[in-house]
Amino acid sequence: MQTAVLKEVTIDNVIFGLDGNKLQILLVKHAIGESKGSWGLPGGRIGMNQDIDAAAAAALYDLTGARDLYLEQFRAFGRVDRARERVLTIAYYALVRPESCAIAPGESAEAVAWFDIKDVPPLIFDHREILDFGLAFLRHKIRHEPIGFNLLPDKFTLLQLQELYEGILDVSLDKPNFRRKMTKMNLLVSCNEKQQGVAHRAATLYRFDPAVYESLMEQGFVFVV
């Protein structure tokens, strides 16, 4: 076995957002280099003295202006690029509230935009594979851990939550049963507050409390949708 000398190690972020009940993904159009003019996943490089998670968070901050977003590594991908140099990329997925961040193209991008997950343009390199892998990861994870709330406002209705799952998992759910399932978990905390200015009966607003989840976990509770 020989020592590898890599050209570089990069970060690729699969950034998910939600528009109503439609799952969106944030892409950038590259302004320089071999892939100029094509859409791809936003990313960055890993600084020499930087934790890889920190590098991913920094790349995410540069693009969205938001910190403390839900961000998790899901896999490393290797490929040999056009110049026959090995490129290694570590892929993360993030959950973002689109309305609460100020998207700005970085130096090397000429455009940034949200795309419906069902209408993604051709992507550079192996980014389509990375996206598909990240989406599968999200679909699995969101059913087994209460992370979906990161895509919703702090206060949300049960219907919003249901539409989130319907949008991400691409299924339709029975409203009464979904409500019962959620409320029976004792995971959601009522805000004792109602929706405002809607043209129908106002729904109760709920919030997700990580502390409640912690204490339920200690009692052996397992989140499943």
Next chain:
Amino acid sequence: MQTAVLKEVTIDNVIFGLDGNKLQILLVKHAIGESKGSWGLPGGRIGMNQDIDAAAAAALYDLTGARDLYLEQFRAFGRVDRARERVLTIAYYALVRPESCAIAPGESAEAVAWFDIKDVPPLIFDHREILDFGLAFLRHKIRHEPIGFNLLPDKFTLLQLQELYEGILDVSLDKPNFRRKMTKMNLLVSCNEKQQGVAHRAATLYRFDPAVYESLMEQGFVFVV
């Protein structure tokens, strides 16, 4: 952001085996370098023109002499080592039948041995974290995909399979219910053969057929233990 120049990118393999109903892990004792004399995960480097999966498979082959083992990447880990150089490692886990491979220490190891998962010695670097992560990954995966068979002989009894799950998940299962669950899946193929030379009623031998699993999947079947 600055360009990273890594000292190296390595592979770490978390290699699982089964001894009866006890989950085992394969460790090496390092013979050279800063970690001489300590136990750690076996690994290797990534060749320049090598797929990262191939690099992991090669490292596994060097150690076990076996090919085509179950091997899957689960995560990349970054750390800054003693010389303040960044080290990046990509971690894989493998499932092995201990009796069907010839373990041999490579050049840089003075010993190789199986350890009970509940009795692992202190490990170098961040290998304990990697091991824990890999174990959690295995425990999850083995419940949702039929990969456990890679730890058993081709032909096995239902009790062996049950003990596999009990050992890996560290739970005890009800025998009648486990049997029914497995047989009702129609996933296992009877070999029309019985155990030989046992001091009790001989059990039926079964095998796992990937083709059967494929066809069940097409009908929407989902494997869960």
Next chain:
DNA sequence: CCAAAAGTGTTAGCGTTACACCCATGT
């Protein structure tokens, strides 16, 4: 009043759980 969404109630059926029990075989 109507539309739209919030909520509640009810039932059949399925799967899991827990445990009792009989069967076959080598020592």
Next chain:
DNA sequence: ACATGGGTGTAACGCTAACACTTTTGG
């Protein structure tokens, strides 16, 4: 005979799926 594991039966329970129904609100 007995220990050991193979293998079957069954009843209670809880959860889910499916759908009918009532309630509240703005237009």
